[in-house]
Amino acid sequence: MSEMNDAFRDSIGTVTSEGKRNWIFPKHPKGKFYNARTIVTVLYLIVFFTLPWVKVNGEPLFLFNILEQKFILFGQIFWPQDFFIFGFTMLTFLVFIVLFTVVFGRVFCGWVCPQTIFMEMVFRKIEYWIEGDADKQRALSKMPWNQEKIAKRSIKFIVFFSLSFIIANYFLAYLVGMDRVMLYVREGIFLHLSVFIPLVMFAGVFFFVFWWFREQACIIVCPYGRLQGVMLDTNSIVVAYDYVRGEPRSKFKKHRGEEEQVGDCVDCFECVKVCPTGIDIRNGTQLECVNCTACIDACDAIMTKFNRPIGLIKYASESNIAKGEKTKFTIRTKAYTAVLVLLLVILGVLLFSRKDIQTNVMRAQGMLYQEQPNNQISNIYNITMVNKTRKDIPITLKLEDPEIKGTVKVMGKSLVLPKEAMGNGIFIIYIDRDKLKKRNNKIRIGVYSGNEKIDVVKTTFLAPGS
Ligand code: SF4
Numbered sequence: 360m361s362e363m364n365d366a367f368r369d370s371i372g373t374v375t376s377e378g379k380r381n382w383i384f385p386k387h388p389k390g391k392f393y394n395a396r397t398i399v400t401v402l403y404l405i406v407f408f409t410l411p412w413v414k415v416n417g418e419p420l421f422l423f424n425i426l427e428q429k430f431i432l433f434g435q436i437f438w439p440q441d442f443f444i445f446g447f448t449m450l451t452f453l454v455f456i457v458l459f460t461v462v463f464g465r466v467f468c469g470w471v472c473p474q475t476i477f478m479e480m481v482f483r484k485i486e487y488w489i490e491g492d493a494d495k496q497r498a499l500s501k502m503p504w505n506q507e508k509i510a511k512r513s514i515k516f517i518v519f520f521s522l523s524f525i526i527a528n529y530f531l532a533y534l535v536g537m538d539r540v541m542l543y544v545r546e547g548i549f550l551h552l553s554v555f556i557p558l559v560m561f562a563g564v565f566f567f568v569f570w571w572f573r574e575q576a577c578i579i580v581c582p583y584g585r586l587q588g589v590m591l592d593t594n595s596i597v598v599a600y601d602y603v604r605g606e607p608r609s610k611f612k613k614h615r616g617e618e619e620q621v622g623d624c625v626d627c628f629e630c631v632k633v634c635p636t637g638i639d640i641r642n643g644t645q646l647e648c649v650n651c652t653a654c655i656d657a658c659d660a661i662m663t664k665f666n667r668p669i670g671l672i673k674y675a676s677e678s679n680i681a682k683g684e685k686t687k688f689t690i691r692t693k694a695y696t697a698v699l700v701l702l703l704v705i706l707g708v709l710l711f712s713r714k715d716i717q718t719n720v721m722r723a724q725g726m727l728y729q730e731q732p733n734n735q736i737s738n739i740y741n742i743t744m745v746n747k748t749r750k751d752i753p754i755t756l757k758l759e760d761p762e763i764k765g766t767v768k769v770m771g772k773s774l775v776l777p778k779e780a781m782g783n784g785i786f787i788i789y790i791d792r793d794k795l796k797k798r799n800n801k802i803r804i805g806v807y808s809g810n811e812k813i814d815v816v817k818t819t820f821l822a823p824g825s
């Protein structure tokens with residue numbers, strides 16, 4: 360890191376010297392990164408507000424019903440029996456986060472995190488529309504409660520709370536499905552007070568975060584932000600100030616004719632004025648930086664004004680800056696990226712190759728084999744099956760090994776697996792004694808729905824032995 364004064368570490372931008380909240384009024388960012396983030400936000404919101412309406416075979420595309428333990432990803436229902444996939448997903452997610460952060464820093468925070476998207480690109484934009492840019496907001500906050508202030512704050516309150524309530528409803532739709540949310544709406548709040556009251560409370564939490572708590576969520580609450588210190592290293596790509604080029608900074612270089620001795624930073628503080636977390640990125644990578652890129656845009660505009668190359672603040676690693684190199688993919692970055700892609704591929708294969716019917720066969724407890732009158736040997740089995748699909752499935756069982764001529768007889772009624780449920784039964788396998796050479800014979804049982812083989816289960820068949 361640059362040899363800078365570390366005094367900035369003694370305080371944080373959002374707290375005054377008296378320990379009170381220092382309200383941040385970030386200037387409206389403008390520039391190519393902000394435009395790109397606006398496009399990403401529009402796509403993000405389209406996806407967020409559309410997905411709960413999308414259905415596959417009458418079921419939501421995504422559902423995270425924790426209470427009823429029903430999870431649907433890309434239209435596929437996941438059961439508690441799919442726990443290993445869930446576990447692997449969590450593990451992949453953790454490794455992904457660590458590797459992704461080591462390589463790309465907090466790109467996630469700036470471009471994808473719902474907190475940043477909703478705060479900076481939705482609620483903050485609305486605030487600019489209602490209250491104006493930073494200077495006007497500052498003036499408004501100092502104003503007595505006159506007509507203008509009451510009107511603007513009232514409009515902001517109504518819009519912020521309405522939007523928070525809509526967002527809370529959509530989160531509920533991701534939990535219980537849009538059909539159920541629409542049912543609650545049709546039947547009215549009095550019939551569903553137990554849902555409506557928590558919903559309003561959640562809307563209240565969202566409102567509180569976007570109205571007042573704001574950047575504190577990233578600085579104080581978010582565990583991901585607090586882990587940056589251990590995950591980032593000098594090769595991580597972050598939003599960084601090129602101190603080699605920028606220092607020594609000087610406001611007055613033009614007037615003093617000392618252009619050669621000073622760096623490119625004209626100390627205009629534009630990068631600080633736009634920062635939603637109130638930091639000065641020139642002090643180096645800091646916990647508060649959510650990589651929102653607003654300071655890049657602000658500084659690029661200043662550099663353009665002063666006829667200097669843009670990129671004094673840019674996506675770069677500490678090593679890039681120290682060595683004066685351009686940001687590039689190192690071998691390490693490529694290797695980590697390859698691991699990330701591999702993990703995602705494995706997870707994708709696991710998700711999409713997962714069986715719709717899960718079968719478990721065990722020989723009946725305490726039973727060895729039974730000698731049958733027609734020179735056959737029989738074994739009794741218990742079968743447990745989980746039907747993860749949305750239709751009832753009639754099941755037939757067949758022996759898969761052609762050299763063992765045997766028959767399978769299901770006890771009681773024929774096996775029909777009800778949709779989205781577990782079923783079990785008992786069946787007996789009969790095999791001619793002369794086909795059984797050993798005491799312990801490995802056999803494979805095919806599980807069929809009509810002519811479609813949906814699973815094969817391996818088990819053993821006990822015989823008297825030679
Ligand atoms: S330092 Fe720059 S990238 Fe980081 S939060 Fe502030 S404006 Fe955004």
Ligand code: SF4
Nearest residue numbers: 624625627628630658
């Ligand atoms: S915007 Fe650029 S030139 Fe202005 S203070 Fe920040 S780093 Fe220096």
